[in-house]
Amino acid sequence: MPEFALDLNEDQKAVRDWIHGFAADVIRPAAAEWDEREETPWPIIQEAAKIGLYSLDFYAQQYFDPTGLGIPMAMEELFWGDAGIALSLVGTGLAAVGVLANGTEEQIGTWVPQMYGDADDVKVAAFCSSEPDAGSDVSAMRTRAVYDEAKDEWVLNGTKTWATNGGIASVHVVVAVVDPELGTKGHASFIVPPGTPGLSQGQKFRKHGIRASHTAEVVLEDVRVPGHCLLGGKEKLDERLARARERARKGGKGSVKNAAMVTFEASRPAVGAQAVGIARAAYEIALDYAKTRVQFGRPILDNQGVAFQLADMRTRIDAARLLVWRASWMAAAGKPFDSAEGSMSKLFAGETAKTVTAQAMQILGGNGFTREYPVERMHRDAAIYTIFEGTSEIQRLVIARTVSGATVR
Helix, strand or coil: CCCCCCCCCCHHHHHHHHHHHHHHHHHHHHHHHHHCCCCCCCCHHHHHHHHCCCCHHHHHHHHHCCCCCCCHHHHHHHHHCCHHHHHHHHHHHHHHHHHHHCCCHHHHHHHHHHHHEECCCCCCCEEEECCCCEEHHHHHHCCEEEEEEECCCCEEEEEEEEEEEECCCCECCCCCCHHHHHHHHHHHEEEEEECCCEEEEEEEEECCCCCCCCEEEEEEEEEEEEEHHHHCHHHHHHHHHHHHHHHCCCCCCCCCCCCCHHHHHHHHHHHHHHHHHHHHHHHHHHHHHHHEEEEEEEEEHHHHHHHHHHHHHHHHHHHHHHHHHHHHHHHHHHCCCCCCCHHHHHHHHHHHHHHHHHHHHHHHHHHHHCCCCHHHHHHHHHHHHHHCCCCCCHHHHHHHHHCCCCCCC
């Protein structure tokens, strides 16, 4: 088990600097353009693929970093560049995590490489869980998966929403209900292979922030997928459902986790790291501005009101990073989140990004409210981090239930 450390090793520093260079030289200069276009930045994804930054190998290396810090370090640097473009680069990762968390070795080896493609033909993937009436309340999910035993196929019907890369993805990972009577325990995840009939893109959302990232509905109409596309396999699913039914029969609540929650638990610290990157970028711009902006004959940094804001901003950013790193290390070391450390990291980092970017706009004054400076875009981007991958309210609920053992509602 690796010891928890607060300093990156030399190899990690080299990777960090390499990613930072790409973020500074390629992502940030293009950020305003793709934010205005509200389109997937395919040329930048391809540039990242050419140097190996957008690839299964790269993310696998970071994912299996024994310290657990590879992924949060990479996320922070990419999102320091720009959140919308970075989300286009890492959005595939949520689908990949869905397969890694729930799939067999054969499924991982078959499907995860197809999510990325290669430098000459880049692909993206989508994780589809939320629905129009089932966001935070996953128990309200209506998308159904029915097994056709005669053909060894699963038939999927329903509508998913808020899906990053939804409809444009090569591979879709879809969470569906297989046993409605078991509530969230009756969910399972499925691979929908490229070109499967019946899957289509619904509404594409025009968003407040992260505009370069494609977000849309995914419509499933009699989508048939082979039996081997059930993540984990039918035998494992049947065993899990049997345990859940037995617990329900005995009146116990049990501890069986559903497919979507397993994915979100694994990804929350990484999402927190994204928020840290956005906050750090806004803080750095505000600090530089405060040093050079002169009012009443002196830099505004000399004013206590500005200096104290910057002190608070830096403190919150460092605290958020520490929570993210702790949760990431715990996950890599196989330590359970007994106090909901994953949710803690995402909650605090998301709230920090929202607060720090707002403070950065305030320090820049009128300039901060214009598109001539990037902090207004960063503030728009940061807003989603208290909403997606579990709202701040849901994170607090998870933490409260975990630390108290009470059924908080």
